[in-house]
Amino acid sequence: MTTETTFLKVDNISLRFGGTQALTSVSFDVYPGEILAIIGPNGAGKTSVLNCLNGFYRPYQGQIIFDRKDLTRLPPHRIAQMGVARTFQNIALYTGLSTLDNLMAARNIHMRANFLQCLIYWGPAHHEDIAHRVQVEEIIDFLEIEHIRKAIVGSLPYGLRKRVELGRALALEPRLLLLDEPMTGMNQEEKEDMARFILDIHEREHMTILLIEHDMGLVMDIADRAVVLDFGAKIADGSPQEIRADPAVINAYLGEAN
Amino acid sequence: MTVLRPAGEFDTSYAEDMATIRRKWQWVLLFASIIALYMLPLYASQSMVALVNRICITIIAVQGLNLLTGYTGQISLGQAAFMTTGGYISALLVNELGWPFYFSMPAAALGAGVIGLIFGLPSLRVKGFYLVMSTLAAQFIIPWFTRNAFKDLLNGAQGLNVAVPVIFGLEINTPQRYLMLTLTALIITTIIAYNVSRSRLGRAFITVRDNDLAAEVLGVNLFRVKLQAFFLAAMFAGLAGALAAHQLRHINSETFNLTDSIILMGMLVIGGLGSNLGPFFGAIVVEMLIEIATILGPVFSDILPSTAYGAVQALRPLFFGTALMLFLIFEPRGLAYRWNLMKAAWRLRPFSH
Numbered sequence: 241m242t243t244e245t246t247f248l249k250v251d252n253i254s255l256r257f258g259g260t261q262a263l264t265s266v267s268f269d270v271y272p273g274e275i276l277a278i279i280g281p282n283g284a285g286k287t288s289v290l291n292c293l294n295g296f297y298r299p300y301q302g303q304i305i306f307d308r309k310d311l312t313r314l315p316p317h318r319i320a321q322m323g324v325a326r327t328f329q330n331i332a333l334y335t336g337l338s339t340l341d342n343l344m345a346a347r348n349i350h351m352r353a354n355f356l357q358c359l360i361y362w363g364p365a366h367h368e369d370i371a372h373r374v375q376v377e378e379i380i381d382f383l384e385i386e387h388i389r390k391a392i393v394g395s396l397p398y399g400l401r402k403r404v405e406l407g408r409a410l411a412l413e414p415r416l417l418l419l420d421e422p423m424t425g426m427n428q429e430e431k432e433d434m435a436r437f438i439l440d441i442h443e444r445e446h447m448t449i450l451l452i453e454h455d456m457g458l459v460m461d462i463a464d465r466a467v468v469l470d471f472g473a474k475i476a477d478g479s480p481q482e483i484r485a486d487p488a489v490i491n492a493y494l495g496e497a498n
Numbered sequence: 499m500t501v502l503r504p505a506g507e508f509d510t511s512y513a514e515d516m517a518t519i520r521r522k523w524q525w526v527l528l529f530a531s532i533i534a535l536y537m538l539p540l541y542a543s544q545s546m547v548a549l550v551n552r553i554c555i556t557i558i559a560v561q562g563l564n565l566l567t568g569y570t571g572q573i574s575l576g577q578a579a580f581m582t583t584g585g586y587i588s589a590l591l592v593n594e595l596g597w598p599f600y601f602s603m604p605a606a607a608l609g610a611g612v613i614g615l616i617f618g619l620p621s622l623r624v625k626g627f628y629l630v631m632s633t634l635a636a637q638f639i640i641p642w643f644t645r646n647a648f649k650d651l652l653n654g655a656q657g658l659n660v661a662v663p664v665i666f667g668l669e670i671n672t673p674q675r676y677l678m679l680t681l682t683a684l685i686i687t688t689i690i691a692y693n694v695s696r697s698r699l700g701r702a703f704i705t706v707r708d709n710d711l712a713a714e715v716l717g718v719n720l721f722r723v724k725l726q727a728f729f730l731a732a733m734f735a736g737l738a739g740a741l742a743a744h745q746l747r748h749i750n751s752e753t754f755n756l757t758d759s760i761i762l763m764g765m766l767v768i769g770g771l772g773s774n775l776g777p778f779f780g781a782i783v784v785e786m787l788i789e790i791a792t793i794l795g796p797v798f799s800d801i802l803p804s805t806a807y808g809a810v811q812a813l814r815p816l817f818f819g820t821a822l823m824l825f826l827i828f829e830p831r832g833l834a835y836r837w838n839l840m841k842a843a844w845r846l847r848p849f850s851h
């Protein structure tokens with residue numbers, strides 16, 4: 241494919257923490273409407289790539305182009321406003337808020353009520369809250385979390401929290417969704433639910449999804465393409481079938497055959 | 499905590515679901531209690547009314563601190579300094595420019611808010627203890643400024659005498675009359691604090707408190723939100739300071755000091771951080787304790803004449819310190835949390851779960 245259809249272009253990014261080289265010249269493209277998996281052993285730099293995409297880390301070299309705009313120097317909240325949402329490996333919800341308010345808080349970037357209108361509340365701020373509540377309720381319906389709508393998320397079990405976090409990312413109405421290990425620590429049933437939600441989102445909204453996952457079987461099932469990282473460098477890139485057959489990938493995961 | 503509702507009561511719109519007051523009798527009760535408070539001078543003694551005045555002013559300052567510390571999670575020990583700022587601004591506007599108090603007090607709130615913005619600037623870079631240190635700076639810089647800068651205007655360490663507020667030719671010079679003023683101010687600030695907490699602004703505040711990294715990645719401009727919180731907190735403090743200055747008819751650099759900042763924080767902890775009821779509970783309980791200490795002081799010194807002078811002085815911090823310690827150990831979420839538990843238990847009666 242040509243660069244014209246590339247949705248997200250990660251071009252030669254390198255990241256360093258003190259003396260540790262976290263990422264070395266990583267490049268890959270994401271095409272609109274696909275599910276791309278980033279896989280690799282622990283410490284390979286998968287989450288670092290996501291953090292660079294978010295603007296949370298600054299690569300010292302390279303460029304990230306999202307929908308023809310350069311993200312590399314933008315602050316995190318600007319990147320989110322451009323339509324990049326994510327979930328976290330270790331759940332990072334707003335623990336003191338209810339499920340509903342977690343999602344409403346994410347709608348913040350679409351809300352326009354100004355400081356003064358918030359102080360007065362009656363009028364614009366109130367109407368806006370109701371309008372956004374409708375959209376948030378749709379996500380709650382979709383993720384089947386109606387029963388915990390008003391529960392404080394700090395008290396929810398792990399699997400539900402993961403789901404609320406996905407809901408919070410969806411509430412941003414992103415164009416690119418970054419999922420950092422959405423299925424770790426879940427049982428088989430919860431994993432299947434989550435996979436179903438991810439595929440549903442993908443099919444309903446044609447959303448582009450970038451996914452980090454360790455469960456290879458699952459990656460093979462739902463990803464269109466995969467990028468393999470090892471020690472901060474990309475070692476393979478292609479369809480799941482190609483990846484599975486790639487000797488470099490087998491080496492990284494299983495060790496040398498000799 | 500899911501709100502427990504009586505059986506058979508359902509909402510039919512999101513506006514209804516979001517409403518705070520749902521039943522007609524709740525409105526009636528609310529207005530009846532507000533009117534009862536306004537009528538307080540008719541049935542309470544002067545010292546009682548003075549106490550209520552003091553509590554109202556304190557609640558306003560704690561409400562501001564609650565927005566900053568309770569909702570946004572930015573710990574501040576500079577609240578009393580912003581009260582000083584508000585007091586001086588209002589005093590100067592009334593004395594020098596002859597403004598009426600109903601203009602000078604909002605102006606004092608705004609002015610203190612702007613000063614609060616300046617001392618909120620470090621919050622982008624530092625968190626927790628380090629932020630406490632930088633807000634503590636306000637507590638030293640602002641009183642120093644009032645003592646040493648513009649001596650002909652601010653009158654140095656002696657401070658300023660503040661004129662009695664006058665409205666339509668009526669001098670507000672007794673606690674009874676002043677109550678009308680403090681109650682009105684308290685109602686306004688309560689509505690504002692409540693509106694902030696339920697709007698997108700309040701949600702943004704809480705996201706910064708609960709998980710600032712996630713908030714940033716999900717589109718919250720941390721710097722802006724923290725500054726908004728500092729502005730609001732200082733604004734509330736400025737209004738409280740102006741009210742207190744006009745009541746005392748005097749302000750100097752020591753009217754509100756570091757101890758007041760700490761007591762305001764203690765009130766918030768006792769009342770409950772991040773709850774709109776917290777400031778009410780905290781301010782009332784601590785002001786009552788101080789009142790009890792004042793009453794018990796002479797009794798104490800009668801029993802133990804050797805400690806006569808010290809006992810009166812020592813009882814207040816002793817009471818406050820003990821209360822704070824007990825709350826930190828037994829009810830760290832404050833009285834507001836306990837109140838909610840009690841409400842839930844009442845609605846579930848006679849069952850325990």
